[in-house]
Amino acid sequence: MRIYTKCSNYASDTCPCVLAESGHCIVCSMCRGEDFCDCSDTSGFCVMQELYNNGGKARDQHHMMKCTVTYETVFDDTIKLIRLNIPDGEIRSFTQLGSFVFIRVLENTFYDVPISVLYEEIDLDSIELMIQLQGIKTKCFKNLKKGDTVFLRGPYLNGIQGLKALSSLHNSKSLVICRGIGLFPSLYPISQMIKNNNDVKIYLDQGTFSKTLLRAAKDLYELDIEEISIMDPGGRISSQMYAIIDDAIKQDVKLIHFGTSDHVMKQLIDHVEEKSGRNVALSCINNSHMCCGEGICGACTRNINSQKIVHLCKEQMDVYEYGKILI
Amino acid sequence: MSRIIVTGGGWSGVSAALSARKAGAEVVLLEKTDLVLGAGNVGGIFRNNGRFTAAEEMKFLGAGELFDIMDKCAVHVNVSFPGHEHASLYDVNKVEPCAKELLGEFGIELMTESHVMDIVKVNDNVEAVVLDDGTKIEGDVFIDTTGSSGPMGNCLKYGHGCSMCIQRCPTFGPRVSLTAKYGIKDLRGRRSDGTPGVFSGACKIEKKTLREDIRDELNEKGVVILPVPKEDVNYDKLGQKACRQYALKEYSENVIILDTGAAKLMTSYYPLDKLRKIPGLEQAEYIDPYSAGRGNSIRYLAVAPCEDTMHVIGATNLFCGGEKGAPLIGHTEAVVTGALAGYNTVKYAEKEELLILPDTLAVGNIISYSHKQFVREQIYNERYTFAGGVFFKRMKELGLYSTDTDDIENRVTAAGLKGIFDISPKTPVPPHSRVSGGQL
Numbered sequence: 001m002r003i004y005t006k007c008s009n010y011a012s013d014t015c016p017c018v019l020a021e022s023g024h025c026i027v028c029s030m031c032r033g034e035d036f037c038d039c040s041d042t043s044g045f046c047v048m049q050e051l052y053n054n055g056g057k058a059r060d061q062h063h064m065m066k067c068t069v070t071y072e073t074v075f076d077d078t079i080k081l082i083r084l085n086i087p088d089g090e091i092r093s094f095t096q097l098g099s100f101v102f103i104r105v106l107e108n109t110f111y112d113v114p115i116s117v118l119y120e121e122i123d124l125d126s127i128e129l130m131i132q133l134q135g136i137k138t139k140c141f142k143n144l145k146k147g148d149t150v151f152l153r154g155p156y157l158n159g160i161q162g163l164k165a166l167s168s169l170h171n172s173k174s175l176v177i178c179r180g181i182g183l184f185p186s187l188y189p190i191s192q193m194i195k196n197n198n199d200v201k202i203y204l205d206q207g208t209f210s211k212t213l214l215r216a217a218k219d220l221y222e223l224d225i226e227e228i229s230i231m232d233p234g235g236r237i238s239s240q241m242y243a244i245i246d247d248a249i250k251q252d253v254k255l256i257h258f259g260t261s262d263h264v265m266k267q268l269i270d271h272v273e274e275k276s277g278r279n280v281a282l283s284c285i286n287n288s289h290m291c292c293g294e295g296i297c298g299a300c301t302r303n304i305n306s307q308k309i310v311h312l313c314k315e316q317m318d319v320y321e322y323g324k325i326l327i
Numbered sequence: 328m329s330r331i332i333v334t335g336g337g338w339s340g341v342s343a344a345l346s347a348r349k350a351g352a353e354v355v356l357l358e359k360t361d362l363v364l365g366a367g368n369v370g371g372i373f374r375n376n377g378r379f380t381a382a383e384e385m386k387f388l389g390a391g392e393l394f395d396i397m398d399k400c401a402v403h404v405n406v407s408f409p410g411h412e413h414a415s416l417y418d419v420n421k422v423e424p425c426a427k428e429l430l431g432e433f434g435i436e437l438m439t440e441s442h443v444m445d446i447v448k449v450n451d452n453v454e455a456v457v458l459d460d461g462t463k464i465e466g467d468v469f470i471d472t473t474g475s476s477g478p479m480g481n482c483l484k485y486g487h488g489c490s491m492c493i494q495r496c497p498t499f500g501p502r503v504s505l506t507a508k509y510g511i512k513d514l515r516g517r518r519s520d521g522t523p524g525v526f527s528g529a530c531k532i533e534k535k536t537l538r539e540d541i542r543d544e545l546n547e548k549g550v551v552i553l554p555v556p557k558e559d560v561n562y563d564k565l566g567q568k569a570c571r572q573y574a575l576k577e578y579s580e581n582v583i584i585l586d587t588g589a590a591k592l593m594t595s596y597y598p599l600d601k602l603r604k605i606p607g608l609e610q611a612e613y614i615d616p617y618s619a620g621r622g623n624s625i626r627y628l629a630v631a632p633c634e635d636t637m638h639v640i641g642a643t644n645l646f647c648g649g650e651k652g653a654p655l656i657g658h659t660e661a662v663v664t665g666a667l668a669g670y671n672t673v674k675y676a677e678k679e680e681l682l683i684l685p686d687t688l689a690v691g692n693i694i695s696y697s698h699k700q701f702v703r704e705q706i707y708n709e710r711y712t713f714a715g716g717v718f719f720k721r722m723k724e725l726g727l728y729s730t731d732t733d734d735i736e737n738r739v740t741a742a743g744l745k746g747i748f749d750i751s752p753k754t755p756v757p758p759h760s761r762v763s764g765g766q767l
Contacts, residue, residue: 004444004445028480029480030480030483030484035484035523036480036481036513036515036523036628036629037477037478037479037480037481037484037501037628038507039478039479039480039501039503040444040445040501040503040508044497044498044500045497046478046479046480046483046489046496046497048479048480048483048484049479049480049483049488049489052483052488164460168460318461
C-alpha cells in the first residue's frame with residue numbers, strides 16, 4: 001500500500017497556506033497543478049475552493065507575537081517551566097491536540113525552537129511550556145525572568161503523530177510510555193484521553209531527570225505515574241518494558257502512546273507491530289528537528305522509500321509507517 | 328462462498344450487490360453517504376424510449392427487482408414530453424427506503440457513511456478497501472461503482488464550484504476512484520467543445536414554490552412545458568450537458584418540468600432570477616442542487632477502461648459498473664452494467680467464464696458499443712443512453728427498440744439467457760465479518 005499522509009494544518013485557520021498558493025499543497029492535487037481532483041482523505045473543506053475564494057492567495061499565516069513571561073521556575077538546573085501571556089484574542093487557537101509553538105529570546109530567527117504547548121488557560125490568556133536547557137537555542141532561556149519578553153510564532157499543529165487515533169479514542173483502555181522530557185509533550189494527549197473517559201495507564205522512565213523533578217511533574221499535573229526502566233544496563237529495551245506492552249496488547253488496549261526519543265520509539269513501534277499485527281492504534285510525540293514549521297525550509301523532511309518526501313512539521317502519517325522512517 | 332465488496336451504493340452499486348448476492352456470494356456494499364441510490368435520489372425518469380426495452384430485457388434476464396421498485400414508486404406512467412415517449416416517473420422521495428429494504432431482504436451487508444479512501448493491493452491483486460478511518464474491508468473480488476461526478480475540485484475547475492448536490496462531498500467526503508488507486512488511468516468525458524467533464528442535466532425545484540395552477544397541472548399530467556423568454560434562450564448550454572437525450576433545442580426554448588415527487592427541471596443549472604421571470608415560477612426555489620442557480624455537478628471525469636464483461640482492463644480482481652464502467656447516462660443503464668458486474672465477479676471468483684451480454688439485446692449492445700466508441704476509438708465527447716442520442720438511433724436502426732414484451736422475451740430466450748441473473752441467494756451472512764481495525 002502506498003503511504004498516505006494528511007496535513008495537520010488542513011482546514012485550520014491558516015489553510016490554505018503558502019504551500020497551496022505556490023503549488024505544493026500536501027492535500028490537494030489541483031493546487032499542485034494537476035488537472036483533476038484526486039482528493040481522497042479529506043472531507044468538509046476543499047482547499048482549492050478556499051484558495052479560489054481567497055483570490056488565489058494563502059490565508060493570513062502565523063505571525064510573530066511578543067509575549068510576556070508571567071511565571072518561570074527551573075528544575076535541576078536543566079528544565080525550565082515558563083508561563084506566557086498571549087496577546088489579546090489569540091489564545092483560542094492554541095487549544096488543539098498537537099499544538100506547538102516556535103519560541104526564542106533573541107531577535108535572530110535562527111534561534112526559533114519548537115516547544116509543545118503543555119497547558120493553556122483560556123481565561124488568563126496564558127500558556128505553559130517546559131523547556132530542556134540543552135542546546136544553543138534552548139540555553140538562551142536560562143536567564144529568562146518574569147516580565148521578560150519572548151518572541152513566539154504559532155500555534156503549529158503537528159506536535160503529535162496519530163492525532164486522529166488519539167482524538168477518536170473513547171471509553172477504551174490506553175497505555176502511555178514516556179521517558180524524560182518526553183512526558184511533557186504527552187501531557188495534552190493524556191488529558192484528552194482522560195477527558196474522553198479512557199482508562200489511561202502511564203509508565204515513565206525518569207531518564208536524566210532527578211527524583212525531585214519527577215515528583216514535581218507528578219504533583220504539578222496530578223498524574224498517576226508508574227516508574228519503569230525502559231532500557232536495560234546494556235542500552236537495549238528492557239524485558240520488563242516488552243512484558244508491559246505484550247500484556248497491554250493481551251488486555252485489549254486500543255491505543256499506545258509513546259513519548260520517548262526516536263531511537264527508543266522505533267524499537268517499541270516495531271515490537272507492537274510484531275505482536276499486534278497493527279491492530280493497536282499508536283500515537284507518539286514528534287521529535288523532528290524543525291526550523292520554519294511551514295513545510296518550506298526542509299529541515300524536518302524524510303524520504304520514504306525514495307518515493308515520497310514528507311515534511312514532518314505538517315504531515316500526519318500512520319504511526320507504524322512513521323516508525324519505519326525514524327533514525 | 329466468495330466475498331464481493333461493492334464500493335458505491337448508487338443504482339449501479341445496489342444492482343451489482345443484488346446480482347452478486349443472487350449468484351451466491353457474500354456481499355458487502357459500502358456507501359459514503361447515508362442514502363443509497365446516489366443520484367437516483369434526484370433521478371426519477373425511466374421506461375422512456377429505449378429504456379422500456381432495456382427494463383423489460385433486464386426483467387427477463389432475471390434482474391428485475393430494481394425495476395419493480397421503480398414501478399411500485401411510479402407516480403406517473405406513460406408520460407410523453409419532447410423527444411420522449413411512454414416515460415414512467417418514480418417518486419424520488421419514496422424509492423430510497425424501498426431499495427434499502429430490498430438489500431436487507433437479500434442479506435446484503437450495507438455499510439453507509441463508510442467512505443472508502445484507498446485499496447490494499449498485493450501482487451496486482453486487490454485484497455481490501457480502506458475506509459477513511461483506516462478500517463480495512465477484505466474481500467475476494469471488488470466492484471468499483473463510485474461513479475464519475477465531482478469531487479469539489481473538479482466541480483470548481485470544470486464547473487462553477489460545488490453546487491451542493493446530492494453527492495454531498497463536503498459532508499461525506501469526496502468520490503474516490505478505486506481504479507485510479509489501483510494504478511489505472513481514468514478516462515475523461517468531454518463536452519462538444521473539448522473541455523473535460525460535463526454538467527449534470529437536471530435540477531429539482533420545491534413543488535410548493537410553483538404557482539398553484541402549474542403545480543396542479545404537474546400533479547395531474549406529470550409534465551409541464553413553459554416557454555423561456557426569447558432573450559434568455561441559450562443553445563450553447565446543450566453541448567455542456569451530460570444527458571444527450573435532453574440536448575434538444577426544445578429544451579433550450581422551453582423549461583420542461585417533470586413530476587418526480589419534486590418538480591424536476593430538465594436543464595442543468597439555470598440562474599434563479601431568470602427562472603423567476605417565467606410566468607408560474609415567480610417564487611421557485613431549488614432543492615437539488617441547492618446552488619442550481621449557479622452550477623451543477625461535473626461528471627464523466629473518472630471512467631475506467633473496461634471490457635464488455637465489466638472487468639477493468641489491466642486489473643485482476645476489480646470490476647466496474649455504472650458511469651464508472653462506461654460513459655452511460657441514467658439509472659436504467661446503471662442497473663444494467665451493475666447487474667452484469669455483480670454476476671461476473673462471482674464467476675471470476677469461481678474461475679468460470681465471464682458473461683458478455685450479446686449484441687442482439689439492447690442491454691448488451693449499449694455496453695459493447697459504448698466501450699468500442701469510448702475506450703477503443705477514444706471518442707470522448709459522446710455519452711450513451713437507451714433514451715436518446717446516437718444510441719437510441721442505433722437501437723431503432725438495428726431493430727432493438729421494442730415495446731412489445733413478448734418480442735423482448737423471445738429475444739432474451741433466443742440468446743439463451745432467460746433468468747440468468749435469477750439464482751436464489753444462499754445462506755445469510757453474519758454482519759461485519761472480516762473487518763479489521765483502523766489507525767490514522
